[in-house]
Each structure stands twice: as C-alpha cells, then as structure tokens.
Amino acid sequence: MSSGPSSSSTNGLHPHQESSKHLNHAYHMNGFADPTPHNQKIIDYLYNYGFQRGEYADTVLHVHQNIYRLHAIILSRSPFLVQLLSTSPQGQVGVLRTIYVPVEREPEVTQEGFAIALGYLYSSFSLRLIQPENARAVLAAGCMLGGMDELCEYAYSICKSSISVDTIGPWLEFVDAIPPPSSGAETPGPELSSIRIFGPYVQKLRDDVFHFLVVTLPNILELHATSETTPTTPGNGREILLQVFSRVPFDMFKAAIESPNFQIGSDQARFKFAKEAIEARKHGIARGLEETVVLAFGGGNFGTSAVHVTRKMRKRPLWKVNS
Structure with missing residues (x-):
C-alpha cells in the first residue's frame, strides 16, 4: 500500500497543506483572526x-x-x-x-x-x-x-533617571566600588564581583553620575557661570554642591573639577570651590591622604583646565628620640 507524503508534526498536530494556504490567504486578504x-x-x-x-x-x-x-x-x-x-x-x-x-x-x-x-x-x-x-x-x-x-x-x-540630589550618596558609593581600568592582565578577584556583573552598564552608569555632578547638579542648584570670582547662587545651593563633592571618589572629583563642562563661574571661582571641597574631604573620604589644588595663570601646563587637582599619601610625622 502506498503512503502519502509525510508531514511534520508539532505536539501531535498535522497541519493540512491546503488548509494552511486557506488560513493564510484569509488572514492576509480579510484581516482574519488577529492573533494578538x-x-x-x-x-x-x-x-x-x-x-x-x-x-x-x-x-x-x-x-x-x-x-x-x-x-x-x-x-x-x-x-x-x-x-x-x-x-x-x-x-x-x-x-x-x-x-x-x-x-x-x-x-x-x-x-x-x-x-x-x-x-x-x-x-x-x-x-x-x-x-x-x-x-x-x-x-x-x-x-x-x-x-x-x-x-x-x-x-x-x-x-x-533616578540620579538626583537625594540619591547621589548611594550612587557615589556605587561609583567608588568601580575598579580603575586595567590592562586586562589581572585576574578579577572576588572584590570585583558586585560590579562586573553589570557588564557594559558599569561605564554607562559611571558616566551618568559624572554628568549629573558636572552639568545637571549645578543647573539644578542654579549656580550660574559668570565672569565674577564667585558664581551667582540662590539660597544654599553652593553649600549643597560642596556637601556632595566632599563625598565624590577622588578620580571623579579630579575629573569633575578640571572638566570644562563644570561651569560654576570663573577659573578663580572653581579654584576657590575646589579648595573648600578639599578642606571638607579631609574629615571623610580623603582621610589619611593629601589632596591639593593649584590654579595656573596664563594658560599653565595643565591642558584645557587652569585648575589642577592632585593627591598623595600624607607623610607620617617623624619622632625624634633623644638619647
């Protein structure tokens, strides 16, 4: 006895070729049975x-x-x-x-x-x-x-979109846990686990936090850039900015202060702000470290920024023992 052509089946269903053509024709021509x-x-x-x-x-x-x-x-x-x-x-x-x-x-x-x-x-x-x-x-x-x-x-x-004045603290802690870029030769240790899980979103989130600090936050606080020594600041906006920057990890702090997009006034105003922020950081995130800021006049040699931030380990005092 001859057998007809075999047809594929899915979970016991054997679609008939002519029926399938009819259904497809009806669907395309008459808008039959929207499956959504x-x-x-x-x-x-x-x-x-x-x-x-x-x-x-x-x-x-x-x-x-x-x-x-x-x-x-x-x-x-x-x-x-x-x-x-x-x-x-x-x-x-x-x-x-x-x-x-x-x-x-x-x-x-x-x-x-x-x-x-x-x-x-x-x-x-x-x-x-x-x-x-x-x-x-x-x-x-x-x-x-x-x-x-x-x-x-x-x-x-x-x-x-959740990065704000109220939530910047936890986001700064997140950024602080991001390891510095490496050559790739090192084997990631367990201390990197909580960050590497985000894959490409790590750098995206870091960039978002940086943009908030440099551009969004000064605008929210209405720190208008002027030619004067200090920016025009309503209320305690400048104090809020100082409080935030007193907790920023150093690499991001340095990049933010030196960024041309950090528009809070003249170079002198940015220099003065950095000095006050560094003073506040001594009692917290920069404890045990020596952070300094310098202002170069006449262009200087700091690239595009006249304000330059550095950091080094604070020297331990030497005790002299008298014989």
Whole structure:
C-alpha cells in the first residue's frame, strides 16, 4: 500500500497543506483572526499560573531564601539558567529537577530584583514592577541571567533617571566600588564581583553620575557661570554642591573639577570651590591622604583646565628620640 507524503508534526498536530494556504490567504486578504488578543491570553496564563502559582512545574529553583516551582522550557530563555539546567542531575521520573542559583557573591542581586527578572522570562508584565528603588537590582539580575536586553535597557533607564540630589550618596558609593581600568592582565578577584556583573552598564552608569555632578547638579542648584570670582547662587545651593563633592571618589572629583563642562563661574571661582571641597574631604573620604589644588595663570601646563587637582599619601610625622 502506498503512503502519502509525510508531514511534520508539532505536539501531535498535522497541519493540512491546503488548509494552511486557506488560513493564510484569509488572514492576509480579510484581516482574519488577529492573533494578538489570543497570544496575550497565553502570556497572561503563563505568568499567573506558571510563574506566580507554579502549576505543572518540572523544575525547583533555589535562590536566596526563596524556592520557585518553574518550568525548564521557560527557564531555557536565560543562558545562565540553561547552563545550570544542563549541569544539574535529571533525577528520577516524576521527580522535579532542582537547581541552585549562586548569588552569595553578588550583593547587587537582591531577592526583589531577581524575582522581577525571573518573572520577565514568563511575561513582560515584570517591566511594570521596576521602580527607582529596585531598578539597579533588577539590572544586576537581568545582566546575570542574560537574554533579556529589553528588561536591562528599561531598568538602566530607570537607574539613570533616578540620579538626583537625594540619591547621589548611594550612587557615589556605587561609583567608588568601580575598579580603575586595567590592562586586562589581572585576574578579577572576588572584590570585583558586585560590579562586573553589570557588564557594559558599569561605564554607562559611571558616566551618568559624572554628568549629573558636572552639568545637571549645578543647573539644578542654579549656580550660574559668570565672569565674577564667585558664581551667582540662590539660597544654599553652593553649600549643597560642596556637601556632595566632599563625598565624590577622588578620580571623579579630579575629573569633575578640571572638566570644562563644570561651569560654576570663573577659573578663580572653581579654584576657590575646589579648595573648600578639599578642606571638607579631609574629615571623610580623603582621610589619611593629601589632596591639593593649584590654579595656573596664563594658560599653565595643565591642558584645557587652569585648575589642577592632585593627591598623595600624607607623610607620617617623624619622632625624634633623644638619647
């Protein structure tokens, strides 16, 4: 008995060639059956019943103190989780596979941030849960899991817009933890872990903080550049700027003071501001170090900036012992 041409099947479905042509023709010609509402229902079902309730799960995921009942086919969207799945024991038939996500050395990945990124594997609904307070943790988790560029870009945009006078302190701590550029010969140690997880977003965030300090903050405080020795400053704007710069890591402090975009007045005004900031830094971030600022007249030899900041270790006093 002759057999007809074989057709591919997916989960027991055998599409008829003529039927498929008819459906495609009807869709393109008559706008038949817009699939968007149906697709959305499937995604909502997966998120509510698959992620939130763990129905019909085949995988148990342990992270922090949380236990998730999830689905390997969804988790496989993440390259990081695919690696864990491929290296974990399959287990007996009927027994759920168990994987453990190591985050002990990733303090930036919080429980909330990881939960939002994990939920994104099921639905973009997770994007609605990203707030300024958790955006950096979501970004860290998204970068770690991989395969979620949209989530990472959105979380990064929230991070960028959240930099303000009220939040600059934690962002300066973040910048201070960024290691200086290296030749690449060194092997990253555990102390770099919490920063390297952000990948290319590390430099982006650093640049955003720098731009806030040099351009945005003086504008917010209305420190108008003038030809006078001191800038026109309403209220205590200059005092706020001094308080902020007293906590800026040295490399960024130096770059900001010397930047031509740091427009708070004349070179003399910028020099005076730097001296006051350095005095305030002695009791905090620069303790044990000697920071100085000089003003070059007539152009000097400091490149494009007439104001130049340096730092060195403070010399220990020598004690003379009389015999």
